[in-house]
Amino acid sequence: GNSVTQMEGPVTLSEEAFLTINCTYTATGYPSLFWYVQYPGEGLQLLLKATKADDKGSNKGFEATYRKETTSFHLEKGSVQVSDSAVYFCALTENSGGSNYKLTFGKGTLLTVNP
Amino acid sequence: GAVVSQHPSRVICKSGTSVKIECRSLDFQATTMFWYRQFPKQSLMLMATSNEGSKATYEQGVEKDKFLINHASLTLSTLTVTSAHPEDSSFYICSASPGLAGGDEQFFGPGTRLTVL
Numbered sequence: 001g002n003s004v005t006q007m008e009g010p011v012t013l014s015e016e017a018f019l020t021i022n023c024t025y026t027a028t029g030y031p032s033l034f035w036y037v038q039y040p041g042e043g044l045q046l047l048l049k050a051t052k053a054d055d056k057g058s059n060k061g062f063e064a065t066y067r068k069e070t071t072s073f074h075l076e077k078g079s080v081q082v083s084d085s086a087v088y089f090c091a092l093t094e095n096s097g098g099s100n101y102k103l104t105f106g107k108g109t110l111l112t113v114n115p
Numbered sequence: 116g117a118v119v120s121q122h123p124s125r126v127i128c129k130s131g132t133s134v135k136i137e138c139r140s141l142d143f144q145a146t147t148m149f150w151y152r153q154f155p156k157q158s159l160m161l162m163a164t165s166n167e168g169s170k171a172t173y174e175q176g177v178e179k180d181k182f183l184i185n186h187a188s189l190t191l192s193t194l195t196v197t198s199a200h201p202e203d204s205s206f207y208i209c210s211a212s213p214g215l216a217g218g219d220e221q222f223f224g225p226g227t228r229l230t231v232l
Binding site: 046102 | 223
């Protein structure tokens with residue numbers, strides 16, 4: 001079956017530091033890949049996505065590139081801010097047949113950015 | 116836009132009782148809603164998918180008689196945990212999609228923390 005593995009947290013950085021959160025996946029087909037973010041007390045929000053190999057998703061200074069050869073979708077940001085403190089989830093969708101696209105999530109990585 | 120709410124945010128109940136959790140899409144019509152369960156430091160695990168007006172489709176290993184899902188309208192889905200036991204204690208999260216789950220984005224609720232004593 002499909003699975004997503006992302007780096008264990010928590011990750012603690014100082015403001016303006018470079019961020020990388022690793023994510024690798026296993027899939028039988030050609031999934032779409034996502035990063036979701038969950039701020040304290042809120043629901044998950046879509047941060048960025050990529051639907052095919054070599055696509056780069058980007059949003060709010062975050063980027064991730066769909067690497068089919070390494071089955072990876074690492075999240076990066078050049079300069080983090082305190083407001084980026086949240087839990088980040090890597091996920092993929094598979095077309096399970098019919099019209100249902102199911103999300104498979106990684107375990108989440110807690111990021112804390114200190115001023 | 117695309118806000119999903121859950122109620123209650125936190126519930127504590129005695130073993131053997133039933134608990135209902137509501138998931139509402141506040142500003143869009145959700146043809147499809149999803150229910151997830153999350154254990155501490157674990158992934159979100161999909162429990163079931165429901166399309167409005169249809170029976171829910173449960174994932175393998177999820178007891179449909181224990182986790183009753185109703186999606187009676189385009190803005191409301193409910194999850195009822197029947198005869199709850201301490202092992203049912205968990206964080207339950209719903210999401211809603213405006214499409215027929217045909218790849219449309221899922222919008223997530225803030226979750227409900229269930230504690231069964």
